[in-house]
Amino acid sequence: MTAEVIEAAGRKVGIVEAGDGDPLIYLHGFADLHGVKAEPFPFHEALAENRRLIAPAHPGCGETEEYEDLATVEDAVFHTLEVLDALAIDRFDLVGHCVGGWIAAELAVRHPRRVASLTLIGATGLFVAGAPIGDVFMMAQPARGTEYADLRQMLFEAADSELAQELFPDGRGEVDDEVRRYQMLRFSSFIGFKPPYFYNRSLINRLHRVSCPALVIWGEHDRMVPIDHGHAYAEGLEGCEGLKIVTGAGHAAHLEKPEQVAGIVGDFLTD
Amino acid sequence: MIPAQLFCWHFMAYPHLPADFDERYESGWVTVPNALWDAEKSRGLYQEYIDQMALADRLGFDGLVLNEHHQNIYGLAPSPNLIAAALTQVTSHGKIVVLGNLLPLHMNPMRVAEEYAMLDMMSDGRIIAGFAPGGGPETFNYDVPSASSRELFWESLDLIVRAWTEDGPFTHEGKHFPLRYVNPWPKPLQKPHPPVWVPGSRSPGTLIECAKRGYCYFLSSRSHGSATGRAKDQFTQVLEDHGRKYHPFRMGILLSCYVGEDDRSAREECEEGVWYFLKNCLKGHLRTEGRQLTFGPGVPYIPTKAWRQYLETSKPGRKLLGDAENWEELEQSNSIIVGGPDTVFERLKTLIDNSEVGNLLIQFHLGNMSDDITCKSMERFATQVAPRLREYSTKIFAERFPEMEDELAAAGAAQ
Numbered sequence: 001m002t003a004e005v006i007e008a009a010g011r012k013v014g015i016v017e018a019g020d021g022d023p024l025i026y027l028h029g030f031a032d033l034h035g036v037k038a039e040p041f042p043f044h045e046a047l048a049e050n051r052r053l054i055a056p057a058h059p060g061c062g063e064t065e066e067y068e069d070l071a072t073v074e075d076a077v078f079h080t081l082e083v084l085d086a087l088a089i090d091r092f093d094l095v096g097h098c099v100g101g102w103i104a105a106e107l108a109v110r111h112p113r114r115v116a117s118l119t120l121i122g123a124t125g126l127f128v129a130g131a132p133i134g135d136v137f138m139m140a141q142p143a144r145g146t147e148y149a150d151l152r153q154m155l156f157e158a159a160d161s162e163l164a165q166e167l168f169p170d171g172r173g174e175v176d177d178e179v180r181r182y183q184m185l186r187f188s189s190f191i192g193f194k195p196p197y198f199y200n201r202s203l204i205n206r207l208h209r210v211s212c213p214a215l216v217i218w219g220e221h222d223r224m225v226p227i228d229h230g231h232a233y234a235e236g237l238e239g240c241e242g243l244k245i246v247t248g249a250g251h252a253a254h255l256e257k258p259e260q261v262a263g264i265v266g267d268f269l270t271d
Numbered sequence: 272m273i274p275a276q277l278f279c280w281h282f283m284a285y286p287h288l289p290a291d292f293d294e295r296y297e298s299g300w301v302t303v304p305n306a307l308w309d310a311e312k313s314r315g316l317y318q319e320y321i322d323q324m325a326l327a328d329r330l331g332f333d334g335l336v337l338n339e340h341h342q343n344i345y346g347l348a349p350s351p352n353l354i355a356a357a358l359t360q361v362t363s364h365g366k367i368v369v370l371g372n373l374l375p376l377h378m379n380p381m382r383v384a385e386e387y388a389m390l391d392m393m394s395d396g397r398i399i400a401g402f403a404p405g406g407g408p409e410t411f412n413y414d415v416p417s418a419s420s421r422e423l424f425w426e427s428l429d430l431i432v433r434a435w436t437e438d439g440p441f442t443h444e445g446k447h448f449p450l451r452y453v454n455p456w457p458k459p460l461q462k463p464h465p466p467v468w469v470p471g472s473r474s475p476g477t478l479i480e481c482a483k484r485g486y487c488y489f490l491s492s493r494s495h496g497s498a499t500g501r502a503k504d505q506f507t508q509v510l511e512d513h514g515r516k517y518h519p520f521r522m523g524i525l526l527s528c529y530v531g532e533d534d535r536s537a538r539e540e541c542e543e544g545v546w547y548f549l550k551n552c553l554k555g556h557l558r559t560e561g562r563q564l565t566f567g568p569g570v571p572y573i574p575t576k577a578w579r580q581y582l583e584t585s586k587p588g589r590k591l592l593g594d595a596e597n598w599e600e601l602e603q604s605n606s607i608i609v610g611g612p613d614t615v616f617e618r619l620k621t622l623i624d625n626s627e628v629g630n631l632l633i634q635f636h637l638g639n640m641s642d643d644i645t646c647k648s649m650e651r652f653a654t655q656v657a658p659r660l661r662e663y664s665t666k667i668f669a670e671r672f673p674e675m676e677d678e679l680a681a682a683g684a685a686q
Contacts, residue, residue, distance in 0.1 A: 066574075
């Protein structure tokens with residue numbers, strides 16, 4: 001695994017790389033690499049077993065510079081395109097979780113021929129009537145000054161699970177982790193706080209443009225992005241063979257059930 | 272010489288909450304169920320509050336202060352300009368301070384430029400134009416993305432002041448509010464424009480932007496320990512960096528007072544209103560119990576570097592004003608000053624002495640305080656505390672800021 005800072009379109013971008021093989025671009029969410037930790041989780045390591053995993057941090061996250069004109073998901077898509085150009089990567093497998101999944105989908109509908117395969121895990125991005133995406137910002141305000149149980153409940157299967165408590169502890173965690181969480185909230189505030197809330201109403205009607213094989217994975221109890229969104233993605237992406245539901249997992253299914261989720265993705269990528 | 276300017280601030284709290292509100296509800300802000308709003312009981316409430324402010328004007332307060340909040344029980348003035356308009360008709364001498372209109376909540380900042388200009392004409396030049404970016408709760412109420420709120424705010428404010436001072440029509444090539452025809456009718460009476468006040472909580476960005484433009488900085492903290500004096504020192508330094516000198520009327524502070532006949536009766540009379548204010552009105556804002564929405568990672572308006580600094584210099588879960596568990600703790604926060612006239616005078620004298628701030632914005636009505644005792648407290652303040660404070664502050668400001676008079680005169684001449 002290497003962590004480096006490259007320059008893309010004149011801006012510093014933090015990138016984590018691991019493994020060898022065809023390039024796989026990984027776009028992160030909240031409970032994720034860059035979203036809370038600087039190092040890959042077991043899930044990412046598993047992806048890197050057969051691929052060259054490249055995980056850039058979104059603008060303002062991790063080691064990536066924040067930039068002034070960041071306002072919409074479109075800007076995040078172009079940020080990612082600049083990174084791909086800087087790395088001279090033309091065609092790639094694309095995997096995204098949460099907000100990263102949204103960016104991945106938006107990128108794939110615009111540049112379908114560059115995307116070899118698309119994998120979405122608990123992705124935001126769609127508007128589904130009656131199933132609003134959770135307000136992660138309000139949940140990120142601690143109850144009674146120090147308690148993050150509601151945020152953990154939104155991002156994980158259970159607020160009191162060991163993993164959830166390790167990544168989003170009550171009180172105060174390591175300052176660097178706290179800063180990474182803050183950066184991710186700040187980035188997301190630019191692109192997803194005001195309506196539309198983490199979605200683009202036009203995206204659903206553009207999904208058919210994605211021509212590559214697609215995989216959609218959802219935690220059974222995702223309380224940030226309701227599972228209806230998973231069904232909507234699975235239906236809208238023509239190359240998808242149906243939603244894969246991970247039982248006993250929440251929004252961060254890839255961290256909670258790394259072997260299982262990495263197994264599903266691995267099988268999909270080798271098919 | 273100029274004495275400390277004494278303002279009466281009315282927050283217009285909702286006074287009819289059930290007695291078990293604190294046990295049953297997480298917050299007095301944003302999500303506080305509006306099924307609790309009792310329109311019948313609230314008949315005449317706005318009139319009562321407006322009458323209290325009209326009384327303050329007759330009692331000789333230097334001005335009346337209003338502010339804007341939404342979807343909360345702390346302040347029932349989502350549109351403070353409406354109350355300000357009413358005040359223009361029932362007051363005659365005091366300034367009318369709207370502190371302030373929350374700029375990022377407006378689709379078009381010109382609406383605020385126009386309404387303040389109307390108010391300035393309607394009040395015969397008594398408007399002090401306050402502007403604020405909106406706190407955490409407003410972020411949630413009006414979907415203001417915290418991370419861009421400061422940028423939205425300063426673009427709006429600069430546009431408004433330009434619209435007041437530069438003849439239109441002109442084109443504003445702004446990032447957030449591009450406008451082809453900026454040409455407000457009316458324009459304000461005061462020249463070059465009504466005084467501009469901007470609240471802040473010691474974040475360097477706001478201090479710098481205020482210093483650059485020469486605006487009055489209103490420290491929005493409710494507690495007044497050593498940090499109040501530090502804010503003044505910080506602002507003094509920032510002003511110097513921008514070629515200006517500090518004097519007491521470049522800053523304002525917020526505090527609450529209750530003046531009784533003596534210390535014992537003062538506490539007895541106001542205690543119910545004080546606890547209602549602390550436990551209910553501050554829940555969701557300045558109280559850790561429940562979920563406060565004013566500051567934290569979910570409202571990420573400060574730059575990442577400043578957040579890191581905050582993490583490195585603070586402890587999690589520190590107590591806020593509304594966490595005071597007993598009267599002694601409350602007294603220590605130096606926020607709500609309760610006592611007979613002598614006690615209140617002595618404590619405010621010390622505050623002026625330590626902070627060297629000239630604009631004192633004082634809340635008299637707290638929570639569910641009755642009209643009767645609110646008015647009596649204001650009357651005692653005006654007759655038994657204010658004259659002594661004016662005398663004392665005139666003296667110490669003259670001693671410590673001998674050049675202030677010239678500066679203010681120069682600023683007046685420029686106008």
